[in-house]
Amino acid sequence: MTVTSNTTAKNYKFVGTITTIQPVSISLPKTTGMPINSHGSAYIPASSIRGFLRSIAHHAVVLELEKAGKVLSVDQHYMNASGVDTARVVKLGGGYEAVNKNLPIRKKNPLLSLFGNFVVGSHSQIGNALASPNENPLVVLGNGSRSHVFTRNKDLVKSVDENELEYLQKVMSATADTAEQTGSIKDEISKLKKQLSKADPEAKAAIFAQIETLNDEMKEVKESRTGSTESIQRILDGFEAIDAGYTLSHRIQVTDVTGDEFEFFLWVLYKAGYDFRIGGHSNLGCGQIHAEWDVSVSSLNDPKPTKLGKVLMGDDGFEAVPNKDVIDNKLVFDPSKVEEKIRNGTYDFTTY
Numbered sequence: 162m163t164v165t166s167n168t169t170a171k172n173y174k175f176v177g178t179i180t181t182i183q184p185v186s187i188s189l190p191k192t193t194g195m196p197i198n199s200h201g202s203a204y205i206p207a208s209s210i211r212g213f214l215r216s217i218a219h220h221a222v223v224l225e226l227e228k229a230g231k232v233l234s235v236d237q238h239y240m241n242a243s244g245v246d247t248a249r250v251v252k253l254g255g256g257y258e259a260v261n262k263n264l265p266i267r268k269k270n271p272l273l274s275l276f277g278n279f280v281v282g283s284h285s286q287i288g289n290a291l292a293s294p295n296e297n298p299l300v301v302l303g304n305g306s307r308s309h310v311f312t313r314n315k316d317l318v319k320s321v322d323e324n325e326l327e328y329l330q331k332v333m334s335a336t337a338d339t340a341e342q343t344g345s346i347k348d349e350i351s352k353l354k355k356q357l358s359k360a361d362p363e364a365k366a367a368i369f370a371q372i373e374t375l376n377d378e379m380k381e382v383k384e385s386r387t388g389s390t391e392s393i394q395r396i397l398d399g400f401e402a403i404d405a406g407y408t409l410s411h412r413i414q415v416t417d418v419t420g421d422e423f424e425f426f427l428w429v430l431y432k433a434g435y436d437f438r439i440g441g442h443s444n445l446g447c448g449q450i451h452a453e454w455d456v457s458v459s460s461l462n463d464p465k466p467t468k469l470g471k472v473l474m475g476d477d478g479f480e481a482v483p484n485k486d487v488i489d490n491k492l493v494f495d496p497s498k499v500e501e502k503i504r505n506g507t508y509d510f511t512t513y
Contacts, residue, residue: 169460175413177454179290184402184447187440193354194401205290209439215276221432229504240513244278269512271425284418290409298407304399346379423491428499434478451475
């Protein structure tokens with residue numbers, strides 16, 4: 162069946178999966194290891210996925226502006242990249258969305274419209290990527306040990322200047338002298354962290370306060386010794402991650418957008434395809450993910466979703482696979498047209 166699209170603002174749904182090609186590790190405040198929801202599912206937080214896409218959008222826009230000899234001010238960088246009003250020029254007041262005060266901003270600055278600030282509501286709703294509660298995808302990686310280079314290769318000391326031999330001895334001794342102190346503090350911290358899973362919110366707050374105090378003590382010990390503040394010869398504790406090879410359910414909804422704004426969102430995904438990576442420990446190869454979403458569109462005029470096709474993110478980057486039965490299918494888009502609008506001023510990222 163052939164269908165046509167109308168010109169009103171529409172909602173676009175991306176429903177599919179994210180697959181961990183390499184382990185994914187995320188650090189959250191006051192959270193030990195990877196986050197787990199109330200159903201027992203490990204997940205990649207929406208904030209990490211959203212932050213990655215917003216960062217890509219900002220960086221890609223800046224590169225296009227540079228091609229046209231344009232630059233953003235420091236305040237404009239902060240607003241577009243983070244939604245932070247460092248210039249303090251955005252005035253608070255109720256009813257911005259209700260009376261369409263934000264409509265001119267949305268038309269000129271699709272990045273801000275999609276990702277928002279404290280008076281422009283985000284048009285992109287990006288969910289957590291959830292592992293199955295029936296799976297146990299978590300592993301500990303990066304653990305091991307590190308030793309002094311002069312211990313591993315005893316002949317290396319022959320290449321040290323005589324004037325530095327005494328200093329070398331102090332550096333090597335300092336690690337040994339403080340290892341016992343830091344080790345006992347780490348043991349205490351480890352015991353406290355084990356109590357977190359069974360603690361109520363009030364108890365958790367007290368435990369985190371104890372951990373913070375112990376971390377301060379350990380920092381003092383490290384900073385008082387000769388050489389590096391971090392112990393050179395030590396056990397590497399490792400970190401928790403969702404292992405490679407797991408498929409996580411994921412949803413994105415882009416709401417109440419025009420065709421131009423949806424086209425800009427596709428352009429952001431297109432740019433993200435060059436290195437689709439989430440989280441930390443990239444030095445160990447972590448963070449690489451692939452994604453596959455079924456994309457549909459609906460509106461108040463036509464609330465039954467129309468299937469537009471698929472969007473894939475893989476080793477070959479971004480790929481849109483449009484449903485050929487849909488006339489004026491918005492998955493068929495030309496990235497160069499978005500880039501031209503950025504360069505020629507159709508889009509204005511100084512607007513907020």
